[in-house]
Amino acid sequence: MVQRIGLAHGEGGELTHQLIQDVFVKSFGHGVQTKLDSAILPGMIENMAVTTDSFVVNPIFFPGGNIGKLAITGTVNDLAVCGAIPRFITAGFILEEGFPVNDLKKIVQSMAEEAERAGVHIIAGDTKVVEKGSADGLFINTTGIGELREAPCPNPEEMKKRDAVIISGTLGDHGVSILSARNELGLMTDVTSDCASLNHLIQELTDEIRGIRIMRDPTRGGLATTLVEICEDFQVTIELEEDCIPIRKDVQGACDILGFDPLYLANEGKIVLIVDSSLADRALTILRQHVFGRDAEVIGQVSSLESGKLLLKTPFGTTRRLQRLSGMLLPRIC
Amino acid sequence: MVQRIGLAHGEGGELTHQLIQDVFVKSFGHGVQTKLDSAILPGMIENMAVTTDSFVVNPIFFPGGNIGKLAITGTVNDLAVCGAIPRFITAGFILEEGFPVNDLKKIVQSMAEEAERAGVHIIAGDTKVVEKGSADGLFINTTGIGELREAPCPNPEEMKKRDAVIISGTLGDHGVSILSARNELGLMTDVTSDCASLNHLIQELTDEIRGIRIMRDPTRGGLATTLVEICEDFQVTIELEEDCIPIRKDVQGACDILGFDPLYLANEGKIVLIVDSSLADRALTILRQHVFGRDAEVIGQVSSLESGKLLLKTPFGTTRRLQRLSGMLLPRIC
Numbered sequence: 001m002v003q004r005i006g007l008a009h010g011e012g013g014e015l016t017h018q019l020i021q022d023v024f025v026k027s028f029g030h031g032v033q034t035k036l037d038s039a040i041l042p043g044m045i046e047n048m049a050v051t052t053d054s055f056v057v058n059p060i061f062f063p064g065g066n067i068g069k070l071a072i073t074g075t076v077n078d079l080a081v082c083g084a085i086p087r088f089i090t091a092g093f094i095l096e097e098g099f100p101v102n103d104l105k106k107i108v109q110s111m112a113e114e115a116e117r118a119g120v121h122i123i124a125g126d127t128k129v130v131e132k133g134s135a136d137g138l139f140i141n142t143t144g145i146g147e148l149r150e151a152p153c154p155n156p157e158e159m160k161k162r163d164a165v166i167i168s169g170t171l172g173d174h175g176v177s178i179l180s181a182r183n184e185l186g187l188m189t190d191v192t193s194d195c196a197s198l199n200h201l202i203q204e205l206t207d208e209i210r211g212i213r214i215m216r217d218p219t220r221g222g223l224a225t226t227l228v229e230i231c232e233d234f235q236v237t238i239e240l241e242e243d244c245i246p247i248r249k250d251v252q253g254a255c256d257i258l259g260f261d262p263l264y265l266a267n268e269g270k271i272v273l274i275v276d277s278s279l280a281d282r283a284l285t286i287l288r289q290h291v292f293g294r295d296a297e298v299i300g301q302v303s304s305l306e307s308g309k310l311l312l313k314t315p316f317g318t319t320r321r322l323q324r325l326s327g328m329l330l331p332r333i334c
Numbered sequence: 335m336v337q338r339i340g341l342a343h344g345e346g347g348e349l350t351h352q353l354i355q356d357v358f359v360k361s362f363g364h365g366v367q368t369k370l371d372s373a374i375l376p377g378m379i380e381n382m383a384v385t386t387d388s389f390v391v392n393p394i395f396f397p398g399g400n401i402g403k404l405a406i407t408g409t410v411n412d413l414a415v416c417g418a419i420p421r422f423i424t425a426g427f428i429l430e431e432g433f434p435v436n437d438l439k440k441i442v443q444s445m446a447e448e449a450e451r452a453g454v455h456i457i458a459g460d461t462k463v464v465e466k467g468s469a470d471g472l473f474i475n476t477t478g479i480g481e482l483r484e485a486p487c488p489n490p491e492e493m494k495k496r497d498a499v500i501i502s503g504t505l506g507d508h509g510v511s512i513l514s515a516r517n518e519l520g521l522m523t524d525v526t527s528d529c530a531s532l533n534h535l536i537q538e539l540t541d542e543i544r545g546i547r548i549m550r551d552p553t554r555g556g557l558a559t560t561l562v563e564i565c566e567d568f569q570v571t572i573e574l575e576e577d578c579i580p581i582r583k584d585v586q587g588a589c590d591i592l593g594f595d596p597l598y599l600a601n602e603g604k605i606v607l608i609v610d611s612s613l614a615d616r617a618l619t620i621l622r623q624h625v626f627g628r629d630a631e632v633i634g635q636v637s638s639l640e641s642g643k644l645l646l647k648t649p650f651g652t653t654r655r656l657q658r659l660s661g662m663l664l665p666r667i668c
Binding site: 002003004005006007008009010016019022023026048050051052053054055056058088090091092093094095096097098099100101102104105108109111112123124125126127128129130131133134135136139141143145331332 | 361422427442458469477
């Protein structure tokens with residue numbers, strides 16, 4: 001048993017999974033979804049979905065966004081992928097003594113703008129300040145409340161062989177933009193973060209396509225970790241075609257130089273969905289009409305309804321099994 | 335205009351008020367209650383109340399509780415004082431690399447226990463980890479969702495002259511317990527934090543007493559700041575009788591030595607309420623039957639429906655005006 005928290009406990013991979021199982025699920029029990037991400041609340045307050053996330057991204061400003069925009073898009077997307085219409089967001093700020101008020105205003109302003117774009121209302125907030133050195137600038141927690149749509153929610157129980165796996169665009173843009181903004185590695189690219197609210201795109205999709213099995217936003221841990229979780233949770237095997245996975249050339253180049261695998265890098269404006277194979281073309285068409293889905297591709301399929309593995313077919317004809325992100329990749333990516 | 339965040343911006347007093355007005359209300363607009371505390375949501379998702387809070391208390395463990403228990407009680411009480419039945423809580427954790435897993439388990443366990451006592455469900459969570467030195471141990475954000483009761487909510491619009499101001503127990507216990515736990519000032523007392531979930535107590539009260547004008551939990555900024563806000567928001571003048579305000583002898587002693595005023599110290603298990611004067615005795619009886627209300631007292635009255643001032647009548651027959659907490663008192667009290 002691990003005794004102390006390591007950075008890798010926050011990366012959304014294997015160690016995060018263990019920590020959640022070992023600490024939170026044990027105490028909070030079945031009330032908490034094991035993924036501890038969005039909770040769907042049947043009962044008293046009808047048809048509500050709830051999600052919470054803390055944002056600790058470093059640096060706070062990066063190409064394509066900042067911690068505030070990211071907090072809104074991340075929360076909106078968490079709700080949207082579980083089939084809810086995002087309605088309300090709360091925002092809790094932890095500020096380090098000495099943080100520039102002008103930076104705070106910029107961040108808060110971009111939260112307000114992104115909330116307006118997404119059509120959500122910021123309804124409650126809180127501010128705490130800690131001494132210089134007790135936090136790194138600014139952390140934000142956002143909790144989102146959404147309303148489950150009347151249209152059928154994604155239903156993973158209906159997954160079947162040959163269902164298509166679709167990604168809405170290029171992978172790894174957010175991860176590489178953060179790396180580039182850190183400038184720690186002497187790497188400068190013009191890659192910007194893909195962070196965007198996808199709820200309108202997702203609503204168009206779910207309005208039209210009634211055979212969506214599951215949708216997820218592949219953030220921390222990347223596409224590979226997200227799909228490994230789906231394979232394990234529903235005991236299906238998914239085969240990805242490496243050749244079909246859209247990755248920007250400069251993202252791939254940066255990854256090659258730095259030794260990262262774009263399948264494990266965080267995305268903040270992408271969804272991966274599994275749909276009935278007969279609806280894959282229609283789904284692609286809808287996605288590609290949208291600015292945030294124009295690079296959508298079918299990247300693989302459900303190849304079997306057993307054994308719960310994620311497989312990658314390489315261009316050389318070989319197949320390898322992908323695991324959850326394990327250990328350290330990029331701390332504080334979101 | 336202030337350029338950088340100071341610790342006093344987090345103390346719940348005048349500077350917090352200015353920061354909220356200047357930064358958050360400007361960007362988030364009217365959707366946000368100016369107090370930015372609980373939001374009551376009419377409309378789509380009916381009769382829901384929502385609150386969010388970040389907890390950064392230092393030290394994490396203190397006599398009578400820890401940061402986890404405090405997060406639950408604080409969130410439960412925020413919902414209960416606005417007339418809602420607390421139902422669901424989300425929890426976001428920001429952990430410093432190296433934080434002991436055993437401490438995390440203890441904290442999470444006391445959250446689970448306190449949630450059970452209060453009858454709320456912890457439904458979603460999130461964990462982020464930052465590098466050693468980028469946070470101080472552990473911060474928790476909790477967001478609570480409650481259901482507005484059918485019984486009439488407190489209605490501040492009905493406030494009238496001679497309405498009674500009641501406090502549910504002794505003031506300053508939480509503040510002094512934190513001071514004592516810090517041991518910075520060479521002060522050791524056996525005062526324990528009053529942190530407790532008051533929702534059951536509040537439910538009994540609101541079931542019986544139909545003339546409650548307003549209820550608040552006097553946390554950061556203490557009783558004085560809470561009442562100043564009520565006086566300003568509703569333009570009433572309140573007169574407190576200093577002699578009637580219940581304060582433990584050891585709390586008063588610690589305050590005398592250290593130069594703190596218990597009226598400004600944080601409480602985490604107290605409510606202040608304003609009720610029709612004819613119902614004050616009945617309210618006291620109900621409160622005193624409850625373990626968390628046994629030291630309840632009438633401490634003053636609404637003396638006029640104008641000018642929005644909080645006044646304190648001293649035992650010497652003089653009267654002085656109390657203001658919002660201004661500047662630094664005790665950072666990281668919750």
